[in-house]
Amino acid sequence: MKLILVFLLFLIDLNASTQLGIDVLENSNFRILKDKKVGLLTNHSGRNSKGISTVEIFKKQTACKLSVIFVPEHGYYTSVPAGKHVENETLQGIPVLSLYGKNRRPSKEFLDQCDVVVIDLQDVGVRSYTFISTIFEVMDACAEFGRPVVVLDRPNPISGVIVDGNLVEEEFTSFVSRLPVSYIHGCTVGELAEMINGEKWLSNGRDCMLEVIKMKGWSRWNIWEDTDLNWIPTSPHVPTVDALRGMAVLGITGELGIISIGIGTTSPFQYLGKPGFDTEKFTSEFLKINPSARKINDGIILPGMKLIKARYRPFYGMHKGKDCDGFLLKFTPSNEFQPYTYAIDILRTLMITNPSLFSIDGLNERSINMFNKVTGTDLIWKELNKKGNRIQEFSQMGLIDYLNIRKKYLLY
Numbered sequence: 001m002k003l004i005l006v007f008l009l010f011l012i013d014l015n016a017s018t019q020l021g022i023d024v025l026e027n028s029n030f031r032i033l034k035d036k037k038v039g040l041l042t043n044h045s046g047r048n049s050k051g052i053s054t055v056e057i058f059k060k061q062t063a064c065k066l067s068v069i070f071v072p073e074h075g076y077y078t079s080v081p082a083g084k085h086v087e088n089e090t091l092q093g094i095p096v097l098s099l100y101g102k103n104r105r106p107s108k109e110f111l112d113q114c115d116v117v118v119i120d121l122q123d124v125g126v127r128s129y130t131f132i133s134t135i136f137e138v139m140d141a142c143a144e145f146g147r148p149v150v151v152l153d154r155p156n157p158i159s160g161v162i163v164d165g166n167l168v169e170e171e172f173t174s175f176v177s178r179l180p181v182s183y184i185h186g187c188t189v190g191e192l193a194e195m196i197n198g199e200k201w202l203s204n205g206r207d208c209m210l211e212v213i214k215m216k217g218w219s220r221w222n223i224w225e226d227t228d229l230n231w232i233p234t235s236p237h238v239p240t241v242d243a244l245r246g247m248a249v250l251g252i253t254g255e256l257g258i259i260s261i262g263i264g265t266t267s268p269f270q271y272l273g274k275p276g277f278d279t280e281k282f283t284s285e286f287l288k289i290n291p292s293a294r295k296i297n298d299g300i301i302l303p304g305m306k307l308i309k310a311r312y313r314p315f316y317g318m319h320k321g322k323d324c325d326g327f328l329l330k331f332t333p334s335n336e337f338q339p340y341t342y343a344i345d346i347l348r349t350l351m352i353t354n355p356s357l358f359s360i361d362g363l364n365e366r367s368i369n370m371f372n373k374v375t376g377t378d379l380i381w382k383e384l385n386k387k388g389n390r391i392q393e394f395s396q397m398g399l400i401d402y403l404n405i406r407k408k409y410l411l412y
């Protein structure tokens with residue numbers, strides 16, 4: 001009888017619909033925000049489980065007043081290309097302040113218009129994605145000027161189980177590696193906010209007055225498809241969850257600019273190749289490097305990912321208008337997926353099969369510097385170039401320490 005009950009509870013959990021932080025806030029009639037002036041950090045992806053935008057929800061309720069909207073990289077509609085300045089604007093009569101332009105943190109002038117700052121941002125689970133850096137800066141400014149922060153929690157789309165990659169060395173801290181967490185961090189934004197506060201990462205060890213509105217019906221092992229939520233593009237080249245998974249794998253390679261990663265195609269971050277790319281040679285070497293990889297008739301299969309031999313033609317970007325031979329990345333959602341490990345193995349294989357791509361003459365210093373910032377260290381680049389055997393060791397440095405820290409802040 002007890003076994004049947006446990007099984008039924010397991011089924012109930014699997015079929016539970018995900019209530020996001022914004023749903024829980026709505027269901028409470030905005031009780032914790034009653035009569036307050038609100039600054040809202042969000043973008044187009046901030047929506048409730050029915051797909052209604054958080055801005056619209058705040059505009060229609062009467063418990064509090066929406067005074068100002070803050071937006072991260074890519075702007076409110078997530079249409080501004082990576083690295084490009086985001087302009088201030090207005091939305092439904094509300095001033096919209098860019099936190100990805102001249103200022104990357106809210107000023108005292110704008111915080112003076114708020115009693116509280118609410119955060120509702122769909123993160124992607126990858127450290128180099130700048131949304132979590134913006135959350136850090138907002139928390140830091142609110143701690144400085146005495147404003148409380150409320151985080152409306154959302155799922156980690158890669159899952160809350162997968163953690164993969166080295167931590168950031170202090171000298172490589174930047175806006176693309178602001179937090180000393182693993183490259184694939186395995187946290188929700190609420191958990192990261194709690195970690196920022198609890199580990200005293202804010203300037204001068206300040207505390208932020210923080211409250212996280214937890215989700216209901218979401219479990220750590222849930223992948224995005226388990227949530228039944230619609231994916232809203234978080235940036236121009238992340239239109240789908242599979243593009244996000246591809247970014248988690250190919251993003252660090254893209255920083256070097258040595259080979260096409262599908263930017264300029266209808267499947268960004270889901271292609272790897274160039275004109276005349278030798279897929280057979282790549283396959284042979286990759287199988288030697290990654291023990292979990294298996295050869296299939298038209299490519300390689302790994303836990304959670306396939307590399308399928310393909311030919312594609314980018315509409316813009318690298319190799320624009322040229323036929324590229326290579327691989328199409330396809331994903332089978334799985335908690336055994338290891339995106340950063342695969343990323344390092346792909347780079348190691350490219351170095352063996354296409355060493356000319358890594359020629360100093362073909363790379364510029366800025367690309368190498370960005371690669372080091374994104375990976376959080378220069379050890380990987382140095383070891384890659386001397387074809388050393390410690391790359392995987394360096395690519396997981398600090399992971400055990402991070403897992404021990406992370407345990408203290410898990411909400412689900």
